[in-house]
Structure formats: structure tokens, C-alpha cells
Amino acid sequence: MEQKLQEEPCVQEELPAPGEMAVQKEVQEEKLELPHIVSKNADYRCGQQLKVKNDFGMSENIVIGEFVSFILPGFQEFAYNTPPTQKMSDRILLNYYHQVLVFVFAMNEINKNANLLPHSTLSSIFAQNANNEIGTAYGTMDLLFLKHGSPINYMCGKSFKLMAIIGGLTPHNSKQMPHILNIYKMPQLTYSSFDPSLSEKTQFPSVYRMIPNESPQYVGIVQLLQHFGWTWIGLVVSEDDSGEMLLRTLIPQLLQNNICFAFKEILKDPWRVSVQNEKTLERISYLSTKTNVILVHGDSRSMEGFRIILFFLEIVKRKPIERVWIITAQWDFATVLNSRAFTPKSFNGTLSFTLHTNYVAEYEKFLETLNPYQSMHYLIPQFWSRAFGCAFLTYKLYLPGAGFCTGEERLRSLPGTEFEIGMSGQSYSIYNAVYAVAHALHAMLSSRSKQKAMGDGATRNLLNIHPWQFHSFLKNIRFNNSAGEEIFFDKNGELAAGYDIINTITFSNRSIHKNHVGRIDPQAPKGKQFTIHRNAIVWNHKFNQILPQSTCVESCHPGHSRIVRQGEQICCYDCPQCSEGMISKLMDADHCNKCPEDQHPNKNQVHCIPKHIIYLSYREPLGIILASFALFVSLITLVVMWIFIQHQNTPIVKANNWNITCTLLIALLLCFLCSFLFIGQPGKVTCLLRQTVFGIIFSLSVSCVLAKTITVVLAFMATKPGNRMRKWVGKRLAVSVIILCTLIQTGISVLWLATSPPFPEFDMHSKRDQMTLQCNEGSVHMFYTVLGYMGLLAIISFTVAFFARKLPDTFNEAKLITFSMLVFCSVWLSFIPTYLSTKGKYMVAVEIFSILASSTGLLACIFLPKFYIIVLRPELNTRDQLVKKKNCGT
Structure with a gap:
């Protein structure tokens, strides 16, 4: 049977991939002609032979699979007993297409690097999902079977070997995939899922998180609020595992640091909240007037309904909620699902925690020179067509009334809410994930070469290595990426990194500017783990560049102490003057301090000054x-x-x-x-x-x-x-x-x-x-x-x-x-x-x-x-x- 598989010629299928089917269906719903899509992407199939030979004279083509999510059906969920055949409003999230571009960019860099995997070539394979159980399971199996519907790691002509899978975008995907991948002990590197359960190595032994633990983010939120003296905030959180984790972990830390809540709004099911519901709109509008600072936590799926509410308030009701929004890293709020749901007034001046990123100059050059006629990347014609509103006749993708894509269009011209030039935190995580796999493979090859040199007869070529043997090298990798940062996993299989603090400035033409204003770095020396550049922050135009204040009452000035009002939160207090002989140097002092015996308070009872020494002098x-x-x-x-x-x-x-x-x-x-x-x-x-x-x-x-x-x-x-x-x-x-x-x-x-x-x-x-x-x-x-x-x-x-x-x-x-x-x-x-x-x-x-x-x-x-x-x-x-x-x- 094996001999037959080796000799049987392979046929390249012309059926569209699952993601292409979604795009095709969308175009058909829009009454556009799409007679056929010929896929010329990086899905390496049978019959593609590479010329790189190993020491045994055989081709080595190592495959890394990526589970991408940029064609989303309105974030709808489907049960297992309901086939996804109902009418869906599919949209390509242009910013999420970075998942493909940065993956291909990293693969190209590695294959050009003569010092990294010199005797092997990395190949890529993609799978799309529908953000539901069926789509996740189907896409995962498609990656495992190398898109052939064949047994796991089927190798046509023994030329391919799947060694790791990178993905997926949401906790929904990332938590579903390991249930299948754990059977084969296939390494999975997630790049955007903050689900804390993925750190449990007993349940998910093959999962590596290319994002840091959430704990530094919680500490950073507390330090950010303390830095600006914001003690009276609003909280909007999604009702899911991530939201429950935040309520259980962050709220005690906030209360411990005397930070209280003007309101707490838990979004139970945002997609069932009608934007026409006057009670919902009025409640959100009323609650927002209680404070100048609102903390929002939830992933893109759970918070998109909340965005629509804000859009309705700003555009329809003409009541923009102009506050200081603090967004956690779970919600990529700058990426808009519906390009019309853009709220430039509400979200102007937002402070958001994002996955840490760094400047990679070659990646920007790669994006600027991207041409859909020259780069046969995964679904790039569909992406290009959606981004620039043009048609591809060559790819059988024709949009009536639209001009043809010339390939000279530039991604930099797109609004920031649709496509962001530069490497985002999510892109940086994918970039590091690809390099982590490559360095682990390189370490494994180097180790086996040493064994061969020592006469170990058990040494085999890379294509005969099982994925489970790859884990010991992957979990111990430590390297410097092209941006000069050291990449390694901690004991929980999480990337030892921190978070960036981004100040987002919005403009009425739907363009945005992201300004890096701070950092949370757990690896930094004590005292430098939290940094913020307050002078670089552009606040919402409502505050006229004056530092926003957000307290229940006016802060107690030095010389006073605060006494909590009976029956109210600790942030609501009175400010009596310090008693005689006592001082307070700080704002909102919990108590007054007594001066040393040889000192006394100044007039305002702010500082202790030395007492004047008196005695009966000849001069008086x-x-x-x-x-x-x-x-x-x-x-x-x-x-x-x-x-x-x-x-x-x-x-x-x-x-x-x-x-x-x-x-x-x-x-x-x-x-x-x-x-x-x-x-x-x-x-x-x-x-x-x-x-x-x-x-x-x-x-x-x-x-x-x-x-x-x-x-x-x-x-x-x-x-x-x-x-x-x-x-x-x-x-x-x-x-x-x-x-x-x-x-x-x-x-x-x-x-x-x-x-x-x-x-x-x-x-x-x-x-x-x-x-x-x-x-x-x-x-x-x-x-x-x-x-x-x-x-x-x-x-x-x-x-x-x-x-x-x-x-x-x-x-x-x-x-x-x-x-x-x-x-x-x-x-x-x-x-x-x-x-x-x-x-x-x-x-x-x-x-x-x-x-x-x-x-x-x-x-x-x-x-x-x-x-x-x-x-x-x-x-x-x-x-x-x-x-x-x-x-x-x-």
C-alpha cells in the first residue's frame, strides 16, 4: 500500500478552500459573478517536489500549519447538530489578514537564512474557520491531514512533515483545537488567546502561548490608575470565563489600592441586545456620566455588540461617550468588524493594553511592495478585492462596475481601522511563533547530527521524527529575534514578555494613529517594570489636553486626612484638617502623622519644620x-x-x-x-x-x-x-x-x-x-x-x-x-x-x-x-x- 502511494500520481485539486467557499458565498449573496476561483496559494499539495536534499538523499520539506481567522460570519455560533448552511453575513476583516502576511514573511526570512535550518525548507499550510465548533474542528483536521483528507501527516512521496500548528485567533478556537491536537501530541502555538485554562499543562500539554500571562496586565492597570490618580472608574466586562477571571482577580487588587467603581456593567449576551432598546442605551449613557474613566474588558467577539451601542449613541443619538477608555489587550478595538461602526469621538484618546510588539523594518517594506499578481499568498485576491474595491479577471473574480486591480495599490493608503501598516502585537506574536518553531527544529537537527557523529544508529532524517519528540526542544528554546529581543517560554509554556500601552488618536476620516506611551515588562528590574510617558498622551478633545480627573470626591489636599463616609465606598470620604501637631504630606492621606519632638507643622500642616530653639538670650x-x-x-x-x-x-x-x-x-x-x-x-x-x-x-x-x-x-x-x-x-x-x-x-x-x-x-x-x-x-x-x-x-x-x-x-x-x-x-x-x-x-x-x-x-x-x-x-x-x-x- 505504501509503495502504491509513492508511485500514484497526485492531482492538484481546484476546489476552493473552506475560507474561499465563505468568500464565494458572500460574493454570490451580493449578486457578483464568481464562476470559479482558482487557488494559487501556499497550500503545498502532492506532486510539489523540493530540491533540498538531506544527508540521505531525500527531500525535506517541513510544514508549519496556521489556523487563521479573518473571514468571520458575523460572529454567529452554530451548534453541532446544525450545519452552517444558513444565510451568513461574511466579512473579511482586513486587519486580521496580517495573520497570513506576517506568517509568510517570517517563513520567507527563515528559508533565506543560511544559518537556520540549512538543509531543510519550511513550507506553510493554512486553514480557515467559521468561529464555531464545527469550523474549528474541520479546520484543525484539515491541517492535520495536510488538506488531503488522508491519515494524519500523510506524505505524498514522503516529501512533507507537519511539525507544528500556529493558531487560533480567539479563545473559542484556541481552546477547541487542543482537544484534537492532544491526541497526536501536535504542538500548538497560540498567538491571541488569553484563556487562562490553556496554561494548565495537565489538560493542554501541547499548547504554547505566544502571549504573556494576564497577571502583569492586571498589575499594569492598577499602576496606570494610581499614576494618574483615578480612583473612581466604570467597568464594562463580558460575561465569559475571561470576564469572570478579571472580576475575581483584578477587583480585589483595585479595592486594595483604594480604587472604586462608579458602576459595573456585565454584558451578558451582546448580540441579543438590540440597538433600538431605549433602556439599554439610556443605561449606558447614564452610567457613563458618573466617571471620566471606563475600563473595558472582553474579546472582539463579545465586545462588538457594545461597540454597536456606542456607535448608535454617537451617530444616531448624538451623545458620544467622550471618556478616557482603558481597553484590555483582549479586545482589539481598533479593528472594526463593520467599517461603518466607527466612533471617532468616543474612542479618541483611548489608552489600551496590547500585546508587546517591536519595529521590524523589513516587514513594512514587505507590505509596501506587496503585489497580488506577483505574490501567490493565501486568498490574497479576495483580500485585495475587498480592501480596494477592485476586480480580478485573471483569478475569475469579477466585480461588475468595479475597476480592475492593477497591483499598484498600496496598503498604506487604507484607513487604520481596516488595515494597519506595521507589526501589531498579534502579528509580532505570530512572527515569534514561526521563529520559535524554526529555532526548535534547528536545535533538534543539531542534536541529531551530534548523535550521528557519535555513531548512534538510531539517527534518522527529520521526516521520520514524530511531533511529540519536538516538545522538549520547543519548550527550551531561547533566541534573539530580528528586533533584538530575547524570546523564550516560562515554566507554564507562556511567552516571557509584557504588554505595551497604546494611546489611540482617531480622526473623522476613519484613520487612526497609535502612539506608544508605556510598557509593562515583568522582566525589567524592580521599579522599572511599569513605565508611562504621560507627556506623550493625547487625551480626548473633551478634556482640552488637561489631565482628566476621576474621583468620587475632590481629593484631600496635604494637611488633611480622609475619613470614609458611613455607608459609602472607601473612595467617597470627607477631608478634615489634621489636628494640632499633625501633618499629612500626600494627597488623600489615610491619616495624619505626628511630627518628631524637635519639629512642628508649618502653617498648612504639610511639612514638619525644625522648632526654633529659644532661651533667655542677651539679644532679646x-x-x-x-x-x-x-x-x-x-x-x-x-x-x-x-x-x-x-x-x-x-x-x-x-x-x-x-x-x-x-x-x-x-x-x-x-x-x-x-x-x-x-x-x-x-x-x-x-x-x-x-x-x-x-x-x-x-x-x-x-x-x-x-x-x-x-x-x-x-x-x-x-x-x-x-x-x-x-x-x-x-x-x-x-x-x-x-x-x-x-x-x-x-x-x-x-x-x-x-x-x-x-x-x-x-x-x-x-x-x-x-x-x-x-x-x-x-x-x-x-x-x-x-x-x-x-x-x-x-x-x-x-x-x-x-x-x-x-x-x-x-x-x-x-x-x-x-x-x-x-x-x-x-x-x-x-x-x-x-x-x-x-x-x-x-x-x-x-x-x-x-x-x-x-x-x-x-x-x-x-x-x-x-x-x-x-x-x-x-x-x-x-x-x-x-x-x-x-x-x-x-
Whole structure:
């Protein structure tokens, strides 16, 4: 039987192919003469012998089949029990004819390449489908039987070998074909089907997808919406497996990124939706007014009814839906099934995700030089006739009233909606599929050549290899195509590639311009996987090139946070101002953030700025006033001291115990000067010295006053006859009182410094926009112990002086001391509540004022009367006057 098949002459059939039958039927319905079509395409049949010989002296002609879909019967479906004989409105989708042209272009390039398959020739075979179960099954079997109706891979004269099939266009085709091809383990490379089930290797082990996984597209949609700040979008999705996958996968990602839906429209059966249905039209028109951005997902078959609705709204109702349309890669919306259903206003400025493509210069040259009389490609006369409205007499294709095709017509002159010059994403996928098969075949041939060189007797020529042996080479291919991109499959048998983002500009003459504005590339480094060139985007004319906004409410500006309205979606919210001390830097911030302690919000609560460091400075008015007053009273003290030194031998100075007086003046001078420890920037040393030096010096001052008072009292008591107090009168008692009282305060201060010394710190909280550099007292108890001891000495001095106030004025200072202690105690009693009620530098100013006021009180009350007598009334500063007053007093 095999010998008979080899010797039997082969007859080339003249019957039209299934696709030609569809075209013939269409022409007949249009009452055109089509008596006969002679096919001169690339369907290699029996009797075509090639001269390329292998090492065994036999011809090797490897066949790659392509399952094309560009003659579609209105996208109608037919059940298995209904033959497709009913009246159909067949149309050639001109843009889809790229399936043939790019396939032939790639085959020609490979056959001309001396380095790729040098001892074999690739041949092509095509099958057309009717986009239904019967058409898909028939076309698949036709490819397997090499269009002979013979057993699988029947080879006339053993010259042909089918090794792979590329196709089909829709998920409907691509999912139906593997059920037949899996029986023979025939590799199938799909170039346009996004059905995720095809990635299941258990169910479809022989399927290789020349398109990427859908996951990067979903991520890209989210990133695109986030990039432009679109959080309120509409969604139109087809009711099929692909639409269900999008709803299940994309919607959670959108909601997770705070992107909500103004509406969701699921197209159940678009071909049964009448364009005259007012409810459908009004619903679509009304829903579109809720947002400026609409995401559309579905394949060309399911979305064509939706396009007709938009066409009816724009052309008939004069209500174009001018929005930012975001189209997924599943719908090639620029390819119009009905050339009249063109919506230039609605779809102008559309952003669409498409299969990744690259520029192949030779392909454009191939298209520009295409001539139907010179290129015998599959159904090219029918394509040319449909594209340019001309007739072919040579091919028995005659259109009454139309001119004859000259072959000089150029494809570039066709509108972009009918035929696109350049390599689309779908064409690029087919181009890479053909090269993937060629490189896998080359790898297999190279491997078998090595086996032959090693003496493997099992080595056979390529025509004796079964398709299932081809899989291991195909799944591991990795090569660079002519555009310089690396092509390889991932572990799921999908092309490791991404998506392009295309901005489509439409014109009223049905021409379009596609502008590449972005890319989704999962293979790129992290952070560069999503790119968008927003300045290159041309928006719909409705927006006047202003970036469209699409939010439920106006975005919350920095300085505010958003609070979701009760019972509404997360994208609908209010924008309250951040509370005091809080900021928000971003638009639509979820919450406000607290500034660091050393910073505070600016006026708009947008940024944190460093707090201004404040302390009682010599440069500010308050510091200048206090420092000036301290210098002034210090100068007065020096003057008083100088006057008293000059008149130390006068009676009034001698009568008031010159030694104690001199010690008191020095102590007062030091009190005035210690106030300078409180002015200026606090440091570690100044903080240690401030309160301790102040406490010790003031204790010394009050001790001197107490010693002076005790001395006066004892002096008067000693003047009485028989009084035993005479022995206590003298310098020794006064010095002992001063030293003892001062040492006690010194001991308290030393204990304070040893246990919990003061230290500089920043007060961050007293002022909103300032932080005060101040001295932390370390131990508050020790601080108030120092003040308490000083107050105790003052009270004792006041009490003793009060009881001695009736002694003769000339010889005693009891009244002056009483009054000075009264001023001293009044100042420090008022100091405590005032000190506790103030913060920051004003607390320091209160203490300085108390120091200066109390010291000035002592200076004025004790020394001013004597200064008056010494300077202004020297006649009173005599012994006679003192004795006279004494006698008067007694």
C-alpha cells in the first residue's frame, strides 16, 4: 500500500478552500459573478517536489500549519447538530489578514537564512474557520491531514512533515483545537488567546502561548490608575470565563489600592441586545456620566455588540461617550468588524493594553511592495478585492462596475481601522511563533547530527521524527529575534514578555494613529517594570489636553486626612484638617502623622519644620533689660561699698559693725552678678552652678543680715547692768552665725549635686513651634529644700528684727532689717506660684527678677538711709549726734 502511494500520481485539486467557499458565498449573496476561483496559494499539495536534499538523499520539506481567522460570519455560533448552511453575513476583516502576511514573511526570512535550518525548507499550510465548533474542528483536521483528507501527516512521496500548528485567533478556537491536537501530541502555538485554562499543562500539554500571562496586565492597570490618580472608574466586562477571571482577580487588587467603581456593567449576551432598546442605551449613557474613566474588558467577539451601542449613541443619538477608555489587550478595538461602526469621538484618546510588539523594518517594506499578481499568498485576491474595491479577471473574480486591480495599490493608503501598516502585537506574536518553531527544529537537527557523529544508529532524517519528540526542544528554546529581543517560554509554556500601552488618536476620516506611551515588562528590574510617558498622551478633545480627573470626591489636599463616609465606598470620604501637631504630606492621606519632638507643622500642616530653639538670650529685649538692671544695681553696690570704705572710720559706719556690713555688700554684689548665670544659652556647667551658687550666696546674704540683727540685739542687752550677754558680744559670734548658716546651705547644695544634679534639656511640649533650652533641676525636692532653707533664715531674721524694732534708731538697724526682710519674704513668697505658672524662658526671667528684686530690697532698705546720711547729710554722721539721740532715746 505504501509503495502504491509513492508511485500514484497526485492531482492538484481546484476546489476552493473552506475560507474561499465563505468568500464565494458572500460574493454570490451580493449578486457578483464568481464562476470559479482558482487557488494559487501556499497550500503545498502532492506532486510539489523540493530540491533540498538531506544527508540521505531525500527531500525535506517541513510544514508549519496556521489556523487563521479573518473571514468571520458575523460572529454567529452554530451548534453541532446544525450545519452552517444558513444565510451568513461574511466579512473579511482586513486587519486580521496580517495573520497570513506576517506568517509568510517570517517563513520567507527563515528559508533565506543560511544559518537556520540549512538543509531543510519550511513550507506553510493554512486553514480557515467559521468561529464555531464545527469550523474549528474541520479546520484543525484539515491541517492535520495536510488538506488531503488522508491519515494524519500523510506524505505524498514522503516529501512533507507537519511539525507544528500556529493558531487560533480567539479563545473559542484556541481552546477547541487542543482537544484534537492532544491526541497526536501536535504542538500548538497560540498567538491571541488569553484563556487562562490553556496554561494548565495537565489538560493542554501541547499548547504554547505566544502571549504573556494576564497577571502583569492586571498589575499594569492598577499602576496606570494610581499614576494618574483615578480612583473612581466604570467597568464594562463580558460575561465569559475571561470576564469572570478579571472580576475575581483584578477587583480585589483595585479595592486594595483604594480604587472604586462608579458602576459595573456585565454584558451578558451582546448580540441579543438590540440597538433600538431605549433602556439599554439610556443605561449606558447614564452610567457613563458618573466617571471620566471606563475600563473595558472582553474579546472582539463579545465586545462588538457594545461597540454597536456606542456607535448608535454617537451617530444616531448624538451623545458620544467622550471618556478616557482603558481597553484590555483582549479586545482589539481598533479593528472594526463593520467599517461603518466607527466612533471617532468616543474612542479618541483611548489608552489600551496590547500585546508587546517591536519595529521590524523589513516587514513594512514587505507590505509596501506587496503585489497580488506577483505574490501567490493565501486568498490574497479576495483580500485585495475587498480592501480596494477592485476586480480580478485573471483569478475569475469579477466585480461588475468595479475597476480592475492593477497591483499598484498600496496598503498604506487604507484607513487604520481596516488595515494597519506595521507589526501589531498579534502579528509580532505570530512572527515569534514561526521563529520559535524554526529555532526548535534547528536545535533538534543539531542534536541529531551530534548523535550521528557519535555513531548512534538510531539517527534518522527529520521526516521520520514524530511531533511529540519536538516538545522538549520547543519548550527550551531561547533566541534573539530580528528586533533584538530575547524570546523564550516560562515554566507554564507562556511567552516571557509584557504588554505595551497604546494611546489611540482617531480622526473623522476613519484613520487612526497609535502612539506608544508605556510598557509593562515583568522582566525589567524592580521599579522599572511599569513605565508611562504621560507627556506623550493625547487625551480626548473633551478634556482640552488637561489631565482628566476621576474621583468620587475632590481629593484631600496635604494637611488633611480622609475619613470614609458611613455607608459609602472607601473612595467617597470627607477631608478634615489634621489636628494640632499633625501633618499629612500626600494627597488623600489615610491619616495624619505626628511630627518628631524637635519639629512642628508649618502653617498648612504639610511639612514638619525644625522648632526654633529659644532661651533667655542677651539679644532679646527681656534679656537686655534684666542684664542691664543687674549691671546697674551691681554698679550701685560697688558705689555704696566704695563710699562705705571711704567713710569706714565715721561713727555711723563703725556703729553698724563694719566687717558684717562689708561682707553683706560683697554678698549682695555676688547676688546681682549670679543672675547672669540665668541669662544666655544654658550649658552643662551653667546648669550645675545656677541654683547652687544662687542658694549659697543668698544664704550668705541672709546670714549676714541675721548676724547683724543678732549683734544689735545682743549689744543692747549687754548695755544693761549685770546682763550675762556681754560675753557674747563681739566679732566671733557674728562670724560663727554667718559661717554656720552658709555651710548648711553649702552642704545641701553638695548633696544635691552628688545625688541628682541639674542638667540642660529641651522642653519640646510647652510651645507648639518652639523648643526651650532650659536647665532641668534634676531633683525638684532638693531645689525647694534650698529655697526653703533660705526662707527659713529670712523668717528668723525677720522675727528677731521685728522684736528689736523699738531699740534706739541711732544705734540699731532693727527697723531697717525688719522692713528689708519683709520685702525679701514678700518677693520669694510671690515667686513660688509665679514660677510654677510660667514655662520656658519666662520661668527663668521670674527667678532672675526675684533675685534682683530681693537683693535690691536688702540693698535699699539697709544701706540707702546710711548712704543718705554719709553723702547728703554728713553733719549727722558725728559722735555727738549719735550720743544725743541715744540720750533722747533713754
